[in-house]
Every structure is written in C-alpha cells, then in structure tokens.
Amino acid sequence: MNAERLLELDALHVWHPCTQMKDHEELPPVPIERGEGVYLVDCSGKRYIDGISSWWVNLLGHNHPRLNRVLARQAGRIAHHIFANFTHEPAVRLSAGLAAVTPGRLSRVFFTDNGSSAVEAALKMSFQYWQQSGLPEKTRFLSVTGAYHGETLGALSVGGCDLYRRIYQPILLKGYQASGPDCYRCDEGMRRADCNAECFRHLESIVEKHHCAIAAVILEPMVQCAAGMRIYSPVYLRKLRSLCDRYQIHYIADEIAVAFGRTGKMFANEHAGVAPDILCLSKGITGGYMPLAVVVTGEEIYRAFYDDYVTLKAFLHSHSYSGNPLAAALAVEVLEIFREEEIIPRLGPRISRLASYRERFESLPCVGEYRHLGMIGAIELVARRETKEGLAWEERAGYRVFRRALERGALLRPLGNVIYFLPPLTISTAQLDDLADIAFESIRDVLG
Numbered sequence: 001m002n003a004e005r006l007l008e009l010d011a012l013h014v015w016h017p018c019t020q021m022k023d024h025e026e027l028p029p030v031p032i033e034r035g036e037g038v039y040l041v042d043c044s045g046k047r048y049i050d051g052i053s054s055w056w057v058n059l060l061g062h063n064h065p066r067l068n069r070v071l072a073r074q075a076g077r078i079a080h081h082i083f084a085n086f087t088h089e090p091a092v093r094l095s096a097g098l099a100a101v102t103p104g105r106l107s108r109v110f111f112t113d114n115g116s117s118a119v120e121a122a123l124k125m126s127f128q129y130w131q132q133s134g135l136p137e138k139t140r141f142l143s144v145t146g147a148y149h150g151e152t153l154g155a156l157s158v159g160g161c162d163l164y165r166r167i168y169q170p171i172l173l174k175g176y177q178a179s180g181p182d183c184y185r186c187d188e189g190m191r192r193a194d195c196n197a198e199c200f201r202h203l204e205s206i207v208e209k210h211h212c213a214i215a216a217v218i219l220e221p222m223v224q225c226a227a228g229m230r231i232y233s234p235v236y237l238r239k240l241r242s243l244c245d246r247y248q249i250h251y252i253a254d255e256i257a258v259a260f261g262r263t264g265k266m267f268a269n270e271h272a273g274v275a276p277d278i279l280c281l282s283k284g285i286t287g288g289y290m291p292l293a294v295v296v297t298g299e300e301i302y303r304a305f306y307d308d309y310v311t312l313k314a315f316l317h318s319h320s321y322s323g324n325p326l327a328a329a330l331a332v333e334v335l336e337i338f339r340e341e342e343i344i345p346r347l348g349p350r351i352s353r354l355a356s357y358r359e360r361f362e363s364l365p366c367v368g369e370y371r372h373l374g375m376i377g378a379i380e381l382v383a384r385r386e387t388k389e390g391l392a393w394e395e396r397a398g399y400r401v402f403r404r405a406l407e408r409g410a411l412l413r414p415l416g417n418v419i420y421f422l423p424p425l426t427i428s429t430a431q432l433d434d435l436a437d438i439a440f441e442s443i444r445d446v447l448g
C-alpha cells in the first residue's frame with residue numbers, strides 16, 4: 001500500500017491513542033515502515049531517532065537480531081496457550097529470572113498483559129490480602145499528585161495527572177491522595193540533591209490519620225514520568241518503606257516505566273536500597289516487542305491466598321493472554337542480554353553524556369530546568385525562569401517543538417511543556433548528541 005492510500009484509510013478508520021484526532025488535519029501520523037536500532041524509518045525512507053523509546057517500551061533498539069531470532073523460534077513452537085492448568089518454559093524461566101534479579105524477597109510472578117492491567121491486579125491483590133488476613137477495613141489506596149499508573153478505571157483512580165483523569169472523576173474509586181514530590185517547584189525551598197524529602201510529611205500525615213483504612217500506597221519510584229519526568233530524592237522511598245512497615249500498609253512500586261536500566265540501575269528502588277511488597281513491571285520487559293506485564297510479590301502475600309479450594313481464597317484474576325509464550329520468551333532473552341552484554345554496567349558514558357547537556361539547555365532563557373537521572377533527561381520549558389511561571393498550555397509549545405524535531409529527524413513527543421530524552425539504552429553517545437542538537441535547535445526555533 002502506498003503512503004498516500006495508507007493515510008487516507010487511517011483518516012477514515014483509525015482512532016489513535018492519546019490524540020486529538022483533529023490534529024491529524026495539520027499533522028498526519030507518520031507511516032513507519034521499519035525500525036533499525038534507535039531509528040524509525042518511514043515509508044519515504046526518512047529516519048527518526050526514537051528519542052522516547054516509542055513510549056518508553058523499546059529497550060535495546062528496533063529490529064534487534066537476538067530478539068527477532070527468539071520471537072521466530074517461539075512462534076515456530078507455539079504462539080499462545082491457556083495459562084491456567086498449563087505452563088511453559090519461557091514463563092517459568094522468566095519467573096525464576098525475575099525472582100533472582102528483583103530487589104528484596106520478591107519471588108512470585110503473576111502475569112498480565114499491559115501496565116494498567118498489572119496495576120489493577122496489584123491493587124486487587126493488596127485489597128484481597130487484607131480481607132483474608134484479619135484487617136478487612138483496609139480497603140483504600142493512597143497515591144500522590146503527579147502519579148501515573150495507567151488508564152483503566154482502577155489505575156486512573158490512583159493517578160494524579162488531572163489531564164487524563166478529571167472528566168472520569170465521578171466513576172473512579174474513592175481513595176486518598178497526598179501532595180507528591182515536585183522538586184523543581186519545591187514548597188519547602190529545598191534541592192533534590194541534598195534534601196531530606198521534607199515533602200514526605202504530606203503522605204505521612206495522611207497515613208497517620210487513616211492507616212486503618214489504607215491497604216496500600218502506590219508510587220512510581222524515583223521518577224514520576226508522565227508528570228513530566230519529575231525526578232525526586234531516594235530518601236522519599238526510604239521514608240515510605242519504614243512508614244509502610246510501621247502501619248501495616250503495602251508499598252506497591254510501579255516500575256512499569258523506570259525498571260530495566262532507565263534510571264541507571266536495574267530497578268529504581270535500588271537507588272534507595274528498598275524493596276516493595278508488590279512490584280509492577282511492563283513496557284521494556286520484552287524489549288518493547290510485545291505487550292506483557294507482571295506483578296511480582298513475596299511469599300507472605302502469596303500465602304494469604306494459598307488454601308483449600310473451598311475456602312475461596314484464590315486470586316481469581318485472569319486475562320486471556322496471561323503468560324503469553326511469545327512475550328515471555330522475549331523477556332527471558334532480554335534478561336539474558338542484560339547479563340551477557342553487561343547492559344547496565346556499560347551505561348556509564350551514555351549517562352554522563354546525558355548529564356553533560358545541562359549547561360547547554362539551561363543557557364536558554366525558556367528552560368527552567370534540565371534534570372536527569374540515569375538514561376532519562378528532561379527539559380522543562382517555562383515562560384519566566386526567575387518565577388518558574390509555566391507557559392500557557394493552550395499555546396502548546398511542547399507540541400510545536402515536537403513538530404520541529406520531527407522535521408529534523410527525531411521523535412521527541414513531549415509531556416506538555418516538558419521535552420525529554422528516554423532513548424533505547426543501546427543508543428550511542430554520538431546519537432545522543434544528534435538527539436540533543438535536534439532538541440536544542442527545535443526549542444530555539446519555537447521559543448527564541
């Protein structure tokens with residue numbers, strides 16, 4: 001099909017995610033033909049550096065030879081089969097592999113098929129645990145402003161991004177929401193590099209008052225990605241861990257975006273040296289090849305569901321594609337690649353390169369802050385640097401920068417007025433420089 005016909009049919013029949021479809025009148029979607037390492041290649045042969053890992057999923061580059069091979073091999077055996085009463089080697093190897101690399105004593109892996117569904121399963125698991133463990137009044141969840149946990153109703157209920165959530169408020173679960181960490185506009189007048197997570201007191205005071213009703217706190221460790229790559233202090237996580245222990249509350253870590261090296265460590269919780277009670281993983285887990293998500297927990301939670309059938313304590317949650325063998329085989333290979341190719345130990349030069357862009361971006365008067373952690377870098381565009389006053393959202397400065405960057409050959413889909421880098425971990429330092437150059441010039445084009 002030629003590109004023209006493709007776009008014609010797209011305009012007639014497709015409804016794209018997270019998109020005001022009317023925008024396509026001015027900027028039609030880019031028809032992609034193939035991928036090549038960190039590049040997306042469109043039908044006309046134009047190449048785009050995938051600066052955001054195609055929504056944070058691509059981990060090791062597109063069209064990866066080892067992942068391609070594993071996918072084909074598994075497809076030649078079986079693509080999918082029921083995962084109740086049946087099992088298979090990729091799922092078993094993946095579960096054992098995750099038990100070995102995840103923090104703390106996480107040892108049980110429950111399979112779902114996307115990030116939101118993992119969050120749903122984690123919330124239900126926590127709730128049911130307390131129902132079956134003598135504290136049935138623990139029925140609520142505590143989350144923070146700026147949080148993002150997905151788009152299904154349960155996940156949206158614990159979200160804190162108004163843009164995605166506001167209209168659905170009447171149909172969401174009731175819960176508690178604490179003011180979350182926002183280091184760029186810190187209320188306490190501290191700096192993230194040397195603060196003591198003073199802002200944790202907001203969450204703490206809600207827990208002190210309502211702990212009897214709280215089943216779990218759900219949090220994105222180290223970086224609230226959807227809120228605009230808000231990076232915060234690991235002290236926050238250490239305080240959370242000890243608060244949860246004190247009041248019998250589960251810590252659900254949503255590492256859907258930040259796991260697998262994005263923050264420079266395998267798991268973001270490692271920055272704080274803590275382990276959650278329940279861990280949600282997805283996105284990069286298959287290298288960005290297939291939808292897969294897992295909820296990982298420990299024996300203590302698992303045991304509260306383990307009993308004779310007639311006690312009706314089982315966790316009856318399921319998805320048709322639970323434990324999909326193609327996805328699981330890819331995830332096993334991703335873990336192997338991390339080990340054999342020493343992906344994390346070898347991030348060093350790329351991380352320092354990302355860190356080195358700070359001065360350059362902060363030289364622009366429209367940049368309030370350039371922040372970075374591991375393989376994530378983010379540029380917050382503002383109207384006035386001195387007051388940190390934001391740009392009017394209606395002007396869509398971030399979107400305009402994105403359009404200029406597309407012309408120049410980079411995918412930098414923004415989060416409001418935050419332009420960010422979250423590239424495949426395998427990107428070279430020269431490719432990072434290209435990406436930074438494109439971002440810099442595009443910002444200058446739009447904001448002078």
Ligand SMILES: *Cc1c(COP(=O)(O)O)cnc(C)c1O
Nearest residue numbers: 114115116148149150254256257
């Ligand atoms: C993307 C994301 C989700 C939702 O995952 P989906 O697969 O898009 O449903 C949940 N939590 C975080 C932190 C995410 O980044």
